[in-house]
Amino acid sequence: MDTLLTAEIAVNAPRYRRRSSTFIDGIHDVPSEQGNMAPAQLYSTMSGRLFHSGRIAIVMVGLPARGKTHICVSMARYLSWLGVKTRIFHLGDYRRATVGEGGHVPQDYFYPNASPASVMLRQKILKKCREDIYAWLNHENGQVAIYDAVNPTASGRRALAREFAKHDVQTLFIESYVDDQDILKENARNVKISSPDFHGMDPDEAAQRYLKRIETKIPVFETMQEEELNYVKMINAGQAFFYNNVSFNYLSHRIVFYLTNLHIKFRTTFFVRAGTATEEDYKADAPLSEEGWAYARTMAESLIRHREQERQSLIEQGGPDLPLRPLSIWTSTRLRTIQTAEPLREMGYKVRQRSQMSQINPGVCEKLSERAIRNLYPEEVEKHELDPYHHRYPRAESYHDLAVRLEPIILELEREQNDLLIIAHESVLRVLYSYLMHCSTRDIPKLRFPRDEIIEIIPAAYQNEAKRVHIPGLDPKMIPGSPEDIRIPVPDTIASLSPIPGMSSPTDSAAPEIAITRPPEKIVNTAKEMVSDKVADED
Amino acid sequence: MGRFNGVGIQAEETHICVVMVGLPARGKSYIAQKAQRYLKWLSIPAATFNVGNYRRNNAPHPSADFFDTNNAEGERKRRAAAEAAVTDMMKWFKSGGVVGILDATNSTKERRKWVLERIRGEGVEVIFVESKCDDEELIMANIRDVKTTSPDYVGQDPEQAALDFRNRIRNYEKVYKSINADGDEDDLTYLKIMNVGKQVIINRIQDYLQSRIVYYLMNLHIRPRSVWLSRHGESMLNLEGRIGGDADLSHRGEEYAMKLPQLVLDSVGSDRPLTVWTSTLKRTIATARHLPKHYNQLQWKALDELDAGVCDGMTYQEIADLYPEDFQARDADKYNYRYRGGESYRDVVIRLEPIIMELERSEDILIISHQAVIRCIYAYFMQKTQEESPWVPVPLHTLMKLTPRAYGTEVQTYKANIKAVSTWRGKGSTAKHEDPLPEGGV
Numbered sequence: 008m009d010t011l012l013t014a015e016i017a018v019n020a021p022r023y024r025r026r027s028s029t030f031i032d033g034i035h036d037v038p039s040e041q042g043n044m045a046p047a048q049l050y051s052t053m054s055g056r057l058f059h060s061g062r063i064a065i066v067m068v069g070l071p072a073r074g075k076t077h078i079c080v081s082m083a084r085y086l087s088w089l090g091v092k093t094r095i096f097h098l099g100d101y102r103r104a105t106v107g108e109g110g111h112v113p114q115d116y117f118y119p120n121a122s123p124a125s126v127m128l129r130q131k132i133l134k135k136c137r138e139d140i141y142a143w144l145n146h147e148n149g150q151v152a153i154y155d156a157v158n159p160t161a162s163g164r165r166a167l168a169r170e171f172a173k174h175d176v177q178t179l180f181i182e183s184y185v186d187d188q189d190i191l192k193e194n195a196r197n198v199k200i201s202s203p204d205f206h207g208m209d210p211d212e213a214a215q216r217y218l219k220r221i222e223t224k225i226p227v228f229e230t231m232q233e234e235e236l237n238y239v240k241m242i243n244a245g246q247a248f249f250y251n252n253v254s255f256n257y258l259s260h261r262i263v264f265y266l267t268n269l270h271i272k273f274r275t276t277f278f279v280r281a282g283t284a285t286e287e288d289y290k291a292d293a294p295l296s297e298e299g300w301a302y303a304r305t306m307a308e309s310l311i312r313h314r315e316q317e318r319q320s321l322i323e324q325g326g327p328d329l330p331l332r333p334l335s336i337w338t339s340t341r342l343r344t345i346q347t348a349e350p351l352r353e354m355g356y357k358v359r360q361r362s363q364m365s366q367i368n369p370g371v372c373e374k375l376s377e378r379a380i381r382n383l384y385p386e387e388v389e390k391h392e393l394d395p396y397h398h399r400y401p402r403a404e405s406y407h408d409l410a411v412r413l414e415p416i417i418l419e420l421e422r423e424q425n426d427l428l429i430i431a432h433e434s435v436l437r438v439l440y441s442y443l444m445h446c447s448t449r450d451i452p453k454l455r456f457p458r459d460e461i462i463e464i465i466p467a468a469y470q471n472e473a474k475r476v477h478i479p480g481l482d483p484k485m486i487p488g489s490p491e492d493i494r495i496p497v498p499d500t501i502a503s504l505s506p507i508p509g510m511s512s513p514t515d516s517a518a519p520e521i522a523i524t525r526p527p528e529k530i531v532n533t534a535k536e537m538v539s540d541k542v543a544d545e546d
Numbered sequence: 547m548g549r550f551n552g553v554g555i556q557a558e559e560t561h562i563c564v565v566m567v568g569l570p571a572r573g574k575s576y577i578a579q580k581a582q583r584y585l586k587w588l589s590i591p592a593a594t595f596n597v598g599n600y601r602r603n604n605a606p607h608p609s610a611d612f613f614d615t616n617n618a619e620g621e622r623k624r625r626a627a628a629e630a631a632v633t634d635m636m637k638w639f640k641s642g643g644v645v646g647i648l649d650a651t652n653s654t655k656e657r658r659k660w661v662l663e664r665i666r667g668e669g670v671e672v673i674f675v676e677s678k679c680d681d682e683e684l685i686m687a688n689i690r691d692v693k694t695t696s697p698d699y700v701g702q703d704p705e706q707a708a709l710d711f712r713n714r715i716r717n718y719e720k721v722y723k724s725i726n727a728d729g730d731e732d733d734l735t736y737l738k739i740m741n742v743g744k745q746v747i748i749n750r751i752q753d754y755l756q757s758r759i760v761y762y763l764m765n766l767h768i769r770p771r772s773v774w775l776s777r778h779g780e781s782m783l784n785l786e787g788r789i790g791g792d793a794d795l796s797h798r799g800e801e802y803a804m805k806l807p808q809l810v811l812d813s814v815g816s817d818r819p820l821t822v823w824t825s826t827l828k829r830t831i832a833t834a835r836h837l838p839k840h841y842n843q844l845q846w847k848a849l850d851e852l853d854a855g856v857c858d859g860m861t862y863q864e865i866a867d868l869y870p871e872d873f874q875a876r877d878a879d880k881y882n883y884r885y886r887g888g889e890s891y892r893d894v895v896i897r898l899e900p901i902i903m904e905l906e907r908s909e910d911i912l913i914i915s916h917q918a919v920i921r922c923i924y925a926y927f928m929q930k931t932q933e934e935s936p937w938v939p940v941p942l943h944t945l946m947k948l949t950p951r952a953y954g955t956e957v958q959t960y961k962a963n964i965k966a967v968s969t970w971r972g973k974g975s976t977a978k979h980e981d982p983l984p985e986g987g988v
Contacts, residue, residue, distance in 0.1 A: 250746040250764070257904050264761040267751055371886070401856055401886045411897075419754045 062144045063258055064171045065153045068164065068182035070228055071221050072194040074244060075183050078269065079155045080470070081421065085265050088410075088417070088442050091258065092149050098156035101136045117159070117225040137170075144176055151258065152176075159228040168236055179259050180238035181266070182231045187243045191218060197273060210327060239263055245270045268422040274332060276420070276443065277428040278436045278462040279306055281344040283485050289366075289373045295346045298485055302458060307350040309478040310428065310461055333425040339364035344430045351428070363416050366432030370403025396448040406452055410438050417442050436462075443471050459486045560755055561639045563665045564647045567658065567676035569722055570715050571688040573742075574677055577766060578649040579954075584762050584902070587895065587926045590755075591643050595635045597650035598698075601627035607698055610713035615721050632661070636668050645759070646670075653722040655731065662734070673756050674736040675763060676725050681741055685715075742767055765906045773905060773927070774813065774820065774912040775920050775946040778829035779803050780966040783859070784942070787967070787979055790851060790858035795832050798964055802943045803833045805962050809945050810837065810912060813960050820912045823901075825849035830914045841912075848897050851916035855888025862977035877974055880936040891936045895922050902926055917969060924948075927955045937973060942966035 065082070067075045079095050086093040105128070106112060115121045116129060136154070143149035158164055158180075168178040185191055195214035208216075231238045231251075237259065240249040248267065255263070282299030295303065314331055322328050336351055336358045338344035348358045372380055381388055384400065391398040399405035404412075413435065420427070420439070429439065437454045440446070443464050446454065456462065461476040564581065566574045578594045585592035604623050605612060612620040628650060635646040652658055658674065665672050679685060689708055699707035725736050726749070737760050738747040746764055751757050779799030783791045795803060814820065822843040824830035827850055834843060857865045857872075866873040869886070876883040884890035898919065905911060905923075913923065917940055925935035927948045940946075945960040968979045 246750060248746075248748040250748075252743055252746065255907075257900075257907070260761070260765055260903070260907065263764065264757065267748060267757045267760065268754065415754065418757070422754055422757070 061256065062149070062176045063151050063256075064140065064144075064176050064178050065151060065262070066158060066164070066167060066178055066180045067153070067155045068158045068180050068231060068238075069184065070157060070159070070225060072191060072218065073183040073185050074194055075155060077466070078181065078183060078241070078266070079153050081269055082262060082265065083151075083153055084442065084445055085417070085421075086151055086258075086262070087445065089261070091151055092147075093151040093153065094143050094149055095153040095155055096136050096140055096143075098132065098136050098154070101132050105132050105135070114224075117157075117227075119160075119227050141174060144174070157225060157228075159225055161229045161231075161233055164231070164236065165233060177254070177256065177259075178237065179255075179262070180231060180236055181262075182238060182240045183244075184230055184240055184242050185244065187246075190244050193272075210325075239266060241266060244272065265418065265421070268418045270422070270424060272424055273466060274424060275426050275466070276464040277310065277426070278440060278456065278464070279310075279347075279428065279430050280433060280436070280456055280458045281338075281341070281347045281430055282306075282458075284343045289369050292342050294342050298482060299343065299347070302481060302485060303347045304350045305480060306347070306461070306478055307354070309476065310351075311354075313461065313463075313476050314426075331426075334428060335359065335423060335425040336428045336430065337361050337364065338430045339366070339432065339435065341365050341432070344432070347430050348428075361416060361419075363412055364429075364431050364435050367406065367409050367434035368404040369400075371401045372403060395452040406434070406438065406448075409434060410441075413438050440464075440473075444473055445470075457486045560644060560753065561670040562645045562755060562759070563635065563670050563672050564645060564759065565652055565658070565661055565665075565672055565674045566647065566649050567652045567674050567725055567736075568678060569653060569718050570651060570711070571685050572677040572679045573688060574651075575649055577675065577677060577739075577763060578647045580766055580906075580950075581645075581759060581763060582647055583926065583929050585645050585759070586929065587902075588899070589932070590645060592645040592647065593635075593638055593643060594647040594649050595631040595638075597624070597627050597631045597648070600630045602697060603627075607700075607702075610710050610717060613714045613717040615717065628657075628661070629664075632664055636665075636670070639668075639670060645755070651718055651722075653718055655723050655728075658725070658731070658734070671752060671756070672735065673751075673759070674725055674734055676736065676738045678724055678738060678740045679742065684742065737763060739763065742769070762903070762906070765903050767907070769909065770949075771909040772947050772949040773910075773923075774810065775923060775940075775948065776806065776833070776912070776914050776944070777917060777920055777940060777942055778827075778833040778914060779806075780942050781829045784967050784969055787861045787863075788859050789862070790854040790860075792827050793829060795829055798943075798966055799829070799833070801964050802962050802966075803836055805964065806833065806945070807837050809960050809962055813945060813947050813958070814910075818910070820910045821908065822912045822914065823849060824914045825851065825916060825919070827851065827916070830916070834914050837912075846901065848901050849913065849915040849919055852891065852894050852918035853885065853888040855885035857885050857888065862971060862979070866977035873977065880973075881932040891918065891922065891932075894918055898922050898926075928957070939970045942969065 065079075067079060069075050076097065079097075083093045083095050102112060112128065113122070113125045116125050118125075121129070136156075140152045140154060143152055158167070164180060168180075171178045185194075192211065192214040195217045196210050231240055234251065235253060236251065237253045237255060238251045239262075240251075242248065245266070248263075250263065282295045282302040284293040284299055285296045286293035314334070318329075318331055334356055336348050336356055338348045338358060338360050340360050340362045344364075345358075345360060348356075352358045371384070375383070387398075387400055391400065396406045399408060416439070420442075429436070431439075433456050436456045437451050440454060440456075440462065441448075441451045459478045459481045461478060463474040463476055465472045465474065564578070566578055568574050575596070578596075582592045582594050601608075601624055604627065605620075608620070611617055613624075615621060628648075631648060631650070635643075635648065638646060648661065652661060652674070662672050689711055696707075696711075699711070725731055725734065725738055732749070735750045735752055735756065736747070737749075740746065743764065743766070748760055751760060778795070779802035780796045781791075781799055782793040782796050783789070784793075784799075785796050810820065811817070817838070817840075819838070819840045819842070822834050822837055822841050824834050824843065824845050826845045826847050830849070831845065837843070854860075857869070860868070862873075872883075872886065876885075881891045884893065901923070913920070915923075918936070920940045921935055921938045924930065924938055924940065924946075927950070930938060943962040943964045943966045945962070947958040947960070949956045949958075971977070971979055
């Protein structure tokens with residue numbers, strides 16, 4: 008894979024300091040210039056660190072196939088969204104880069120009585136990774152470094168905590184402990200499915216073999232019991248938790264709360280828009296129009312067809328013949344979203360309404376033309392164009408307000424175990440999508456969700472994937488940014504289709520063709536290759 | 547259709563019963579009371595049902611023997627009290643309750659099984675919350691502090707009372723079984739807090755609201771402490787009767803800043819350091835700047851004054867002239883009224899939630915902030931309703947000390963005796979600052 012090749016070249020370059028998984032781990036791709044606050048960040052500081060919490064090293068503990076990487080990535084995504092500067096350091100990346108592509112670590116690499124050569128290699132890899140962690144915390148204003156490795160022994164963990172303390176960094180260990188055989192097999196299956204080693208093998212047997220191999224490779228693993236260390240033990244993918252709290256601080260508690268809601272089961276999230284309503288007034292909360300109802304039915308059919316197709320293609324690829332996961336539906340409390348879910352509800356799907364998911368409040372901009380707004384609030388328009396994410400028109404909500412309001416939904420989103428369809432206003436979809444796909448605040452107000460697409464978000468170990476599923480046969484008039492959009496807080500980029508042309512920034516209106524083609528979609532389809540490489544990944 | 551409380555947590559049709567577990571003097575009532583207050587502050591209907599209060603109807607001043615499990619009569623009365631408390635709680639759920647807290651020892655497996663079946667039978671989720679503590683010193687401190695003031699021992703010799711209470715605990719200890727100590731209660735949803743949060747076990751949390759309660763309880767501690775609250779010294783805008791802004795202190799405001807260290811020292815009673823939290827606005831930072839060097843100081847954006855939006859920097863008269871409907875709308879429902887382009891009290895409460903969390907985790911904190919923010923924090927500690935809290939008078943140049951106790955929060959005020967303008971305005975009154983009526987005082 009190219010990214011790994013790049014990583015290898017980079018790591019061996021004499022003056023290059025690796026920024027961990029910048030190449031493959033989507034959490035790190037957001038520019039971090041001054042003043043670019045994270046979506047739900049409550050305040051900013053000069054150093055970029057939240058000032059009531061020190062620097063923290065989160066050290067992962069657990070054997071392979073325990074969902075560690077998934078936990079790391081989710082945690083990093085959430086913390087970054089809260090405005091905490093976080094970076095993951097996957098030790099596996101360093102090991103791969105050091106041994107080179109196709110290379111393997113010696114058989115006794117993890118043995119307690121390893122040969123001197125193996126010990127040397129291990130230390131070389133560890134050193135490189137730690138150096139990067141310190142550089143991140145000391146010189147790049149990092150606040151949280153997540154160290155993703157097996158860390159199997161108590162003595163190793165104690166030494167690590169001591170070392171971090173010397174650098175004035177607090178250590179929080181997070182162990183993923185699994186003894187439930189079903190969860191282990193499921194994890195092993197998900198990781199191993201595409202490996203050539205297990206090609207053509209019964210998936211159950213492949214999983215068994217893989218787990219056996221881990222046992223031989225890492226013969227010693229001590230679960231955490233160190234009374235003097237701060238640790239969280241997540242047992243069987245979140246069924247139970249054990250906390251040993253020596254000195255938790257604010258961020259540790261926040262992380263704990265997040266983990267309580269996290270699970271490591273596989274499920275997908277779908278986003279769709281609501282249908283068009285008879286009246287586009289924010290306060291009116293009007294019912295669906297005829298076209299809106301037609302849209303609701305077509306969307307429901309497309310979604311169900313798509314889910315069935317996905318299942319079939321999985322079976323064709325040799326996957327197990329499992330029934331579809333149940334689907335839950337969330338709407339806001341606005342009438343048009345509730346009615347858009349109606350055809351699905353009639354088919355027996357469970358629909359829940361969430362008040363926090365109502366669209367961004369347009370404030371004084373409601374029902375005003377662009378010209379009127381420019382005349383009435385020239386200063387506000389100016390401020391808005393400078394920072395469309397944080398700026399708030401009189402009595403309106405900014406995207407930032409919306410993100411803060413949606414935070415509980417984010418936690419519930421993590422908690423949900425069924426597949427989930429979210430039917431909401433474009434402004435809400437933007438914010439939720441930005442959390443799952445880790446977008447920068449600069450891009451969030453510009454994300455587009457045309458009505459003829461269902462967005463499917465598929466979780467993957469390193470980075471979520473987004474897919475756009477086409478809904479065929481819709482009236483083209485209702486597809487793009489509809490009049491229900493709030494013109495002002497959300498400058499429309501599709502100038503030619505807007506009833507108020509020219510609202511968007513000059514560059515956008517100058518090149519409407521480019522604006523019509525959607526902004527760069529963050530569709531990542533590399534998970535499989537990533538995972539195939541993880542077969543030999545033992546730390 | 548679901549029910550919504552409007553503050554970011556959807557209660558829906560959820561009914562949760564929090565069942566306290568643990569020996570007496572382990573801070574159960576304290577935890578119960580805190581959880582209730584926190585939830586109500588977030589507009590989630592919550593109530594505590596204390597089995598001891600029901601039992602007192604039948605046995606007002608029982609001796610330790612009453613609590614011996616071999617005492618059939620005592621056992622029968624205590625079971626009846628539990629039944630009565632649960633029955634009342636179910637009635638309360640039907641009238642809109644969301645989180646009911648059953649405050650009792652529930653210290654045996656049999657009792658927990660009974661409670662679980664009884665409550666689940668009514669379609670209510672059950673989460674057990676156990677406080678387990680074997681630090682003898684802490685237990686004795688708790689006994690002295692709480693139980694000698696308990697209604698059971700009213701008018702009795704405190705020494706005698708403490709002794710009797712210790713014996714009562716012994717009777718419970720004989721049969722006490724910590725949750726899942728035998729490994730056969732693994733299917734319960736529970737939170738077990740050991741030695742005041744040193745270790746915590748969380749098992750089978752079912753939904754978001756449960757996880758939120760658990761998160762809050764994990765942040766609690768029962769070490770004694772106080773919270774000090776003060777507004778900034780009088781500012782230049784205060785002098786002109788203008789709201790908001792980011793002005794410097796007035797001359798008298800400076801005087802208050804100079805006097806504050808002594809005021810704090812008198813209240814703390816020793817040179818034990820406090821941690822000082824200010825907002826990011828000039829007037830609070832200036833007010834804190836003469837405090838001793840060994841006090842840590844932090845600035846929180848979340849402690850900034852309620853954002854008055856377009857009205858920022860105006861006098862009430864100007865607001866009344868320019869936005870007459872707004873002025874009236876604010877009086878009609880001050881808690882929910884959101885200034886044009888600004889915030890409501892409800893918005894402030896939501897942004898203060900992390901502060902409250904952090905406050906619960908910390909020990910001695912001095913907060914120097916602004917009128918609306920102090921009102922919201924005060925409302926949290928003093929259980930003020932949404933109707934009352936936005937009207938609480940918080941005069942300038944006054945230090946407040948809040949000390950949480952098992953059965954409520956104690957308030958002491960320290961006046962600096964430095965004159966300042968009033969920034970208080972009564973409901974429905976003219977657009978002027980006025981002096982609050984004496985009986986409305988903090």
